[in-house]
Every structure is written in C-alpha cells, then in structure tokens.
Amino acid sequence: MKTFLATFLVVIVGSLVLWVSTDEGRAFTAEEARRLEIRETPRSVPDWRLQNQDAETFRIQDWHGHFIVVDFIYTSCPDVCLILSGNLKTLQKDFSTEEKSDKLRFLSISFDPEKDTPQRLKEYLHHFSADLRYWMAARPINPSQKEAILDFFKVIVIPDEYGGYTHSAGYHIINPDGKLVAIFGIEQTDELHTYLNQVLEEKENVSKS
Amino acid sequence: MSTTEVSSKIEYSDSENRNALIAVKSHLIAGLLVFLLMMLAGLAMRAAQGTWLEIGADLFYQIMTVHGAGVVGAAMITSTGVQWYFLRQYVRLSNGVFWTNFFIFLTGVVLILGSIFVGKYGGAWTFLFPLPAISMGAWSAGAAAAFQLGLLIIGVGFLILYLDFGRAILARYGSLARALGLTQLFGKEPVNYKHPAAVVASTMVLIVNFMGIAAGAVVLVMGLVNLFYPEFKPDALLMKNLIYFFGHVVINATIYASVIAVYELLPRYTGRPWKTNKPFYAAWFAIVFMVMGVYPHHLLMDFPMPTWALITAQVLSFGSGLPVLVVTGYGALMIVYRSGITWSTSAKLLFLSMFGWAAGVIPAILDAMVTVNRTFHNTLWVPGHFHFYLLLGLLPMLIGFAYFLAGEGDRKERPKAVDSLGFYAYLIGAFMTSMVFLASGANSIPRRWAVHLPEWIGFAQAGTIAASLVVLGMLLFITRALISLPGANNPR
Amino acid sequence: MYPKAKQAWLLLAALVILALPPMQRFLEQSMVMHMLVQIPALAIIGWMIGKILPENWKNNIAPWNRWGITGIALAIIIMTYWMLPRVQDAAISEWPVELTKFITVPIMGMALGISWPQLNPIAQGVLKLEFWATFMRLGWLYLDLPDRLCANYLLSDQRVFGQLLLLAGSIWAVAWTLRITFGIKIINN
Numbered sequence A: 001m002k003t004f005l006a007t008f009l010v011v012i013v014g015s016l017v018l019w020v021s022t023d024e025g026r027a028f029t030a031e032e033a034r035r036l037e038i039r040e041t042p043r044s045v046p047d048w049r050l051q052n053q054d055a056e057t058f059r060i061q062d063w064h065g066h067f068i069v070v071d072f073i074y075t076s077c078p079d080v081c082l083i084l085s086g087n088l089k090t091l092q093k094d095f096s097t098e099e100k101s102d103k104l105r106f107l108s109i110s111f112d113p114e115k116d117t118p119q120r121l122k123e124y125l126h127h128f129s130a131d132l133r134y135w136m137a138a139r140p141i142n143p144s145q146k147e148a149i150l151d152f153f154k155v156i157v158i159p160d161e162y163g164g165y166t167h168s169a170g171y172h173i174i175n176p177d178g179k180l181v182a183i184f185g186i187e188q189t190d191e192l193h194t195y196l197n198q199v200l201e202e203k204e205n206v207s208k209s
Numbered sequence B: 001m002s003t004t005e006v007s008s009k010i011e012y013s014d015s016e017n018r019n020a021l022i023a024v025k026s027h028l029i030a031g032l033l034v035f036l037l038m039m040l041a042g043l044a045m046r047a048a049q050g051t052w053l054e055i056g057a058d059l060f061y062q063i064m065t066v067h068g069a070g071v072v073g074a075a076m077i078t079s080t081g082v083q084w085y086f087l088r089q090y091v092r093l094s095n096g097v098f099w100t101n102f103f104i105f106l107t108g109v110v111l112i113l114g115s116i117f118v119g120k121y122g123g124a125w126t127f128l129f130p131l132p133a134i135s136m137g138a139w140s141a142g143a144a145a146a147f148q149l150g151l152l153i154i155g156v157g158f159l160i161l162y163l164d165f166g167r168a169i170l171a172r173y174g175s176l177a178r179a180l181g182l183t184q185l186f187g188k189e190p191v192n193y194k195h196p197a198a199v200v201a202s203t204m205v206l207i208v209n210f211m212g213i214a215a216g217a218v219v220l221v222m223g224l225v226n227l228f229y230p231e232f233k234p235d236a237l238l239m240k241n242l243i244y245f246f247g248h249v250v251i252n253a254t255i256y257a258s259v260i261a262v263y264e265l266l267p268r269y270t271g272r273p274w275k276t277n278k279p280f281y282a283a284w285f286a287i288v289f290m291v292m293g294v295y296p297h298h299l300l301m302d303f304p305m306p307t308w309a310l311i312t313a314q315v316l317s318f319g320s321g322l323p324v325l326v327v328t329g330y331g332a333l334m335i336v337y338r339s340g341i342t343w344s345t346s347a348k349l350l351f352l353s354m355f356g357w358a359a360g361v362i363p364a365i366l367d368a369m370v371t372v373n374r375t376f377h378n379t380l381w382v383p384g385h386f387h388f389y390l391l392l393g394l395l396p397m398l399i400g401f402a403y404f405l406a407g408e409g410d411r412k413e414r415p416k417a418v419d420s421l422g423f424y425a426y427l428i429g430a431f432m433t434s435m436v437f438l439a440s441g442a443n444s445i446p447r448r449w450a451v452h453l454p455e456w457i458g459f460a461q462a463g464t465i466a467a468s469l470v471v472l473g474m475l476l477f478i479t480r481a482l483i484s485l486p487g488a489n490n491p492r
Numbered sequence C: 001m002y003p004k005a006k007q008a009w010l011l012l013a014a015l016v017i018l019a020l021p022p023m024q025r026f027l028e029q030s031m032v033m034h035m036l037v038q039i040p041a042l043a044i045i046g047w048m049i050g051k052i053l054p055e056n057w058k059n060n061i062a063p064w065n066r067w068g069i070t071g072i073a074l075a076i077i078i079m080t081y082w083m084l085p086r087v088q089d090a091a092i093s094e095w096p097v098e099l100t101k102f103i104t105v106p107i108m109g110m111a112l113g114i115s116w117p118q119l120n121p122i123a124q125g126v127l128k129l130e131f132w133a134t135f136m137r138l139g140w141l142y143l144d145l146p147d148r149l150c151a152n153y154l155l156s157d158q159r160v161f162g163q164l165l166l167l168a169g170s171i172w173a174v175a176w177t178l179r180i181t182f183g184i185k186i187i188n189n
Helices: A002-021 A030-040 A080-094 A098-103 A118-127 A143-153 A189-208 B003-007 B014-049 B057-087 B095-118 B141-173 B197-228 B236-270 B278-293 B307-320 B322-336 B345-368 B370-376 B381-405 B417-442 B454-484 C002-019 C021-028 C031-051 C055-064 C066-082 C085-093 C095-118 C121-144 C155-182
Strands: A049-052 A057-059 A067-073 A104-110 A135-140 A157-159 A165-167 A170-174 A179-185
Touching: A002 C055, A002 C066, A030 A170, A030 A179, A030 C085, A049 A118, A067 A080, A067 A143, A067 A189, A080 A104, A080 A170, A080 A189, A098 A189, A104 A118, A118 A135, A135 A143, A170 A189, A179 A189, B014 B057, B014 B095, B014 B381, B014 B454, B057 B095, B057 B141, B057 B197, B057 B236, B057 B381, B095 B141, B141 B197, B141 C121, B197 B236, B197 B278, B197 C121, B236 B278, B236 B322, B236 B345, B236 B381, B278 B307, B278 B322, B307 B322, B307 B345, B307 B370, B322 B345, B345 B370, B345 B381, B345 B417, B381 B417, B381 B454, B417 B454, C002 C021, C002 C031, C002 C095, C021 C031, C031 C095, C031 C155, C055 C066, C066 C085, C066 C095, C085 C095, C121 C155
Parallel strands: A067 A104, A104 A135
Antiparallel strands: A049 A057, A049 A135, A067 A170, A157 A165, A170 A179
C-alpha cells in the first residue's frame, strides 16, 4: 500500500514537473521556450546606446513609435546571417510602399563588435542593398553591454570550429511602445510576413481613428 | 540434465490448468471473431470494387486499414494462443503474463479502432512514412498517432509475453541455442528424438519477434515524432525497411507459431510420435535468419535499395519457404501415410494447411523474382500471395486447433454435414479468392484502388463471390466453435 | 564499517571534483562529454552511494519501494527530465538548474541501484528494450534533425553525439543477442 502511494505520488509530481518545465508540453527546446515566453509576457527593451554603421550613437528609443525587426549577425558570417538578413531585404521590398516602410524599421545587431567596425557594418548593409533610412546595422559599445543585450534577447552565441559563430537565428519584434513582443525563427518567414502585415494594418487603423 | 527430464511435461495445479484453458479459449474466440469481421470487411471491399456496393473512397481506405491491421492482430493473438497452449506443457509459463498480454492487446485494438473509425485514419496498416502525416485533411495527426500508439502498445504486450517465454525456456534449457536444438545439430549433445518441436518452434518465434518488436519500437516512435515535428524528416527508405522488417517478421512468425498445432496434433490422430531430428533442427535454425532477411522482397520496386539487398531477398525468398516446409510437409506425409488416421475436421484442416503453405510458396517465389516483381508488385498479385498463405495455410491450422480444443477428437465423432459444408465452402472460397487475386495481378490490376476500371470489374465480382464462400465457411466454423468451445474440457 | 566510510568519502570527493568550475566547464563544453561522461558519472556515483547506504536507511525505504517500482518510476521521471533539450541548456546558463542536476542525477542513480535488483525480471526486460530503443531513436533524431536542439552546442556536435548513441546501441544489441543465444543469462534471474 505504501509502495503504491509512493509510486502514485512520484508519478503525479513528476508528470507535473515535466508539464510545467515544458510550458504545458509546448516548448521542449530553449529556442521554443524563449519564443513562447516573449509571446506571453512581452518585456520592455532597455534603452541601450549602440554605435551604427555611420559611427553615430544610436538609441533604441530613437525609433519609438515604429515596429522594429531585430536580427543578430556578425559580418564575416558565411551562412545563417546571410539568410537572416537576406529575408529582411525581401521584407523591405515587400513593405516598400511609403506609408508602410516608414512604420517598419530593421536593426541588425552585431555580436562580434571587435571585428565589426562601422565600415564593415556599412559594407554588410550595402551587400543587401539596404534602404538605409529604415535599416540600420549597429554594434554594442562594450563587452558588458553586449552580454546584457544577448541576455535580454536570450540569444546564445557559441564559437564554431571554423573561427566563426553558431547562434540563435531569429527575428525579434519590438513594438511601437518599445516592448519585445514576438520572436520568429529563421524558418518562419511566412508567419513573420503575415504578422507584420497584420500589426501594421492595425496600427494604421488606430492612427486613423 | 538427463534426456528423460528434457522430455517430461510440466505439472500445474488444477486451478492453474482451468484458468489457462479459459485464457486459451478467450484468445481463440476473440481472434476468430476478428477474423470473421475482417473477412466481412474484405468482402465489402471486393463488392465495392465490383460495383455491387456503394462505398466512398475515404471509407474504403478506412476499411482497408482496419482489414490489414485486424488480420495481422487476429493472426498474432490466435496463433499465440495455440503456441502458448502447447509450450506451457514443456516449460513453466505464467498465466498472469498471458492474460496481461491479452488485455494490453485489447487496449491497443480499441485505440486502433478509434483512430480508424472515429479519427478517420485510412493510411493503411503499414503506416508508411510519410503518409500518416500528409492526409490532406482526411484525418488528423492525432488519429495517425493513435493508430501508431495502438500498435506500439500491442508490441509492448507481446514483448512482455516473449520475455516470459524466454525466461521459461532459459530456465529449462539454459540457452536459446540449446532450446533450438543447435547443440544436438552440431554434435555437442546426442540427438534426442523427444526434444519437443513446440520448444524449437517457440524459440524461433521468440527470437524473430523480439527483433521485429525492437525495430517496431524504434520506427513507430520515429513516425510519431514526425507527426508532431514535421521538421524531422527521417530517411523514408530506412523507415520503410524497418516497418517492413517489423510487419513482415510479425505476420510471418504467426504461421511458424501455429504450425506447432500440426506437430502436436497429427501424432495424436495417427498414434505415431513426431520425432525431432537433425534436419528438423537445421531447418528451424535456417528459418530464424530467413524470416528476418526475407522482407525486402516487398521492396524490390524501391530502386534506391542497394542491389545486394534485393538479390539477397530474392535468394532468401526462394529458400525461405522450403526448409521448414519440406521438413514439416514430408514429416506430415510420413506420419499420416498408412496410419489409419480418422479424418476428423481438425485433421482435414491441419492437412489442408500443409497444402496451403506448400502451394503458397509458388506465388511468393514468383513475386520475389526481381524481374517479375517490377511489373507485379503493386498489383493484386501480392494480396494473392498473402491471402493464399493466410487463408489456406494459417487459418486452417488455427481452426483445426479450435476443433481439437472443442473436444472433437475425444468424442471420436465423424464430421457432421455442417462441418463438411463449412470445410468445403471455406476451401473452395479461399482457393478462389486467392486465385482471383493472382489472376487479377497477372492482368496488371493494381492493388489498393478503391474504384476499379470497367474492364477489371469482372475480376472483382468473381472475387466477391469467392469471398462470400469464405465468409460462409468461416461463419459455420465460428458458430461451431462458439457453441462447443466454452464448455469443452481440456482434451486428453 | 571502516571501508564503507572510506568509500563514502571517495564518492563525495568524486562528486566535488565533478562540481569544480573548471571541471564543469571542461565537461560541458561539448554535448558528447556532457551527456555521455558527466551525467553518467553523476549517475554512477549515485548508484554506488546507494550501495553503501546504512542498512537501517534501506530498511526504512523498503516498505515504500516494494518490487522497486517507486524507485524505478522516480528514476524514469528524472531521466525524462534531463532528456529535455531546454533543461540541458538551462543547466549551462543558470546555476540553480545546474545545482538541480548535481542533486537529482545522483538520486536517479541511487534509485536505480536500489530498485533495479528488486524489479520483476520481465519489467527489467521491457525497460531494457525501451532504454535500448531510446538510444536508437535519439541517435537517429540527432543525426537527422535539420536544427540544433541545444542552443549551447554546435550542430556538428549533435551529429557526433547521434552517431555515438547509435554505435552504443548497436554494440549493446549485439552483446545482448550473443549472450541470450549462447549464454545462460537473459534477464538477471
């Protein structure tokens, strides 16, 4: 009897622990967990000062009132970042009508500030023929700030075997109130597109009324 | 361990024996009833192809799925009943484990039926990746998952049962090699003519089914992962290999489990013992590997398969039926020849099974020829091949055993007219069903088509008539079994 | 009593060595070391601690753990928990999770060590096959998944880990087959 009681307890408590630690069976990997967490509890983005491709200081606050899509890159990246930013370029084209492009901003943050000088950031943007009015590349100004930014977005960067990096690849959406509200994976570009369409339209309606 | 000890039988208490008999009867009745239902399902499909019955394509594929899964399940549970009944006389088996498997099996059946008729799953019992995940709206991922989960649960049940077999066999014989008679075959021990055939056959079945279930445990879960994580795309050919290894081994093993009834019952009817000998051991040893290696003869049309695998499959197919068949068929003839056997229904059925098994090899071997297969394999030739084996080889063994258990032999009665009608209706129907399938295959009529072209309809109608004869025969058999089985004492 | 006490100290020392930050970093820098060295080492330490627990402790546990089923249930739950990729990631970046690992994995080993011998041989057989199948399933999964499961490890690392799992599973299967076919023992009875 005691055994059945104990087993029953272990199984119930254990299942509960598993249930809770996978967010009710919805997130099994750290990447899924971070996306889910942001969706459910958006967080205000601190007002960091970054250095952009023109070596000017840039504050996230400067883009208050716009939707910002953030991706994390390093300019010597041979693979994932090219796809990430390549998709941004497509997005920029898709949303290039005057009224929409003004509401939407792109920010590519480098996590390799030692190598990614403003000059290289500029080249990176040119590579994607970015419209520089709405798309900026920037780097953190010191290592501790870099850590703070990566921690905030829960982006994990690890060195790979070719002297580059492997990193969480996604699109981080900051809303006009300066809150991180959604994260899309690199494979979710269609969902990202639909999402942006929807929120931009809603915003338009709000500003009209 | 002396030789006399090896051949002695296990003693159980009376209550254990009573309980065991109830368990075996439950397996038989449940299994035969499922067989009957599945024959009705088959009849419905043939009638639909013959335009005598209106069935929507989605329902047709649900019926096809349940027909496949149901027959394999019924074959497994019934043949296991036969096998267990005889094996427990030589090694100490647990009633509890036997019942456990039965109830786990029923749980799995409920899940599978639910997935098909509630969840509308119609992706065939072979759940070939990636079909269960791409139903185009016909069924949900949950339905496909319930189906695979049902199979997984059934696998666990049988695993438990085989572990009990393994435990009991090892407790008595020390190693599987010795139980298979290998020590005698290779001269480490003197040949013991009384080494039970049931133990040899059960050891072979235990080994191959254990491997099959292990493969199934992996491949079913990979399929489940794919259902919920479509990004995970396993290699489709590897999945197919594992699925066919699992499915083919499991269905093949049922006939090797049931043939124990022939070994055990023919000696009773003829009064001559079935002596095991070196060719017998050699045949069963070879079949362990052949049953596991032969499945690629269902993959001959998959051109990315390595050539060596296909050639091996062809060679093994040529050989696989033969060893046990020759030993068993020849043994059966020798034991019956001039023995003055009473041709009870049971004896007739068991003897028929030898013919069905022997003749069933021919279409199988034809199909397994790579060149023939390229044109035959997706035709009704293949259903012809396995219906021949199952209707004329496996089922006669099972029904023959049911007649034996119902006490036919004890009463020394001659077959009644009803039995004879049943026997001949079944025999003719089963033979026709298989031949119509084979003829359809030879005329390039594809398998798994819900709707048939006008020029094929004649075949389907002939198949329908044949199938109704099978159903009639089976109905008579089942009625007899249901009437006399429950109250029958354990045959002496 | 003396050798037992000595053994206990050795095991504790082993646990502390594994917990030293440089050792942790070394063992956690690759998936293979993390999953196939660090975690098994912790489990084995737990198993051995279980062996040298004082008799009266064991006697107190026994009525709650007849046939070993409570312990096995506990072990399976802990095992499943540490198979979640996000938990592995969290163990690297958050120290409370890491601490949980250093406590629960040895407990898992201990529970297994105490309960496994008491478990019904048939249940042992089913679990063994299930463990083996898990090796093969995960190995296959790690080889074929297009994406990384752990944000802290490289894709190539994941592939190597998958290959090692498949290799280990295959060796296990062959050893098992040989022993059952020609040996005396099947499921420790």
